[in-house]
Amino acid sequence: MNARRYTAMALSAGAATLPTLAYAHHAMDNALPATAMQGLLSGLAHPIVGLDHLLFVLAIGATCYYFGQRAGAVAAFLGAALAGTVVHLYRATLPYPDAWVALTLVVLGVLLMRAAPVLRSKAVVGFLALAGIAHGYAYGESIVGAEQTPLVAYLAGFTLMQILVVLAGYGLARVADRKRPSPGVAKAVGGALSVAGVAFLVIGFAA
DSSP states (O other), X not given: OOHHHHHHHHHHHHHHHHHHHTTOOOSSTTOOOOSHHHHHHHHXXXXXXXHHHHHHHHHHHHHHHHHOOOHHHHHHHHHHHHHHHHHHHTTOOOSSHHHHHHHHHHHHHHHHHTTOGGGGSTHHHHHHHHXXXXXXXXXXXXXXXXXXXXXXXXXXXXXXXXXXXXXXXHHHXXXXXXXXXXXXXXXXXXXXXXXXXXXXXXXXXXX
């Protein structure tokens, strides 16, 4: 099965799930975590129940594989995501937070499609830091008002899960590259990510 067919299948699956998963950012039916365990479970779930977050973090892993980025790029995103959550906790306002998250998908998708040289440079660290703030702000929505213990557990949970998702994205890219080495695979990933980002933007503004 070639890369184009894989991409078409992925896009079809994504289109089917977008309406229900687009902004499923709460793992506990909108309930605020009250214990350390609830905070941890909510944090672990948050990066995967939100499809926009999941796709972007997977794409970070793929970017690291295809363009030689290492722990520094991942750490920039993770640290900025924590900072973005703290910004939300202190009641700072970021207008259209879901639109900013969707925009990060579009931008990274376009860069992947074009195999942009910036993806091999240190400049990508700055982009991932900005993206991390947007994603972290969105993560903060489900923990605003929580006590310190579940809050700390939540931060630890979503950071750990993001690391695992990055590793999964890296591993998937590595397996795909070994089975069918082709620069077109990274471009196909970028195309799918861009389409998903545009879809999230449309859904967000139509809601």
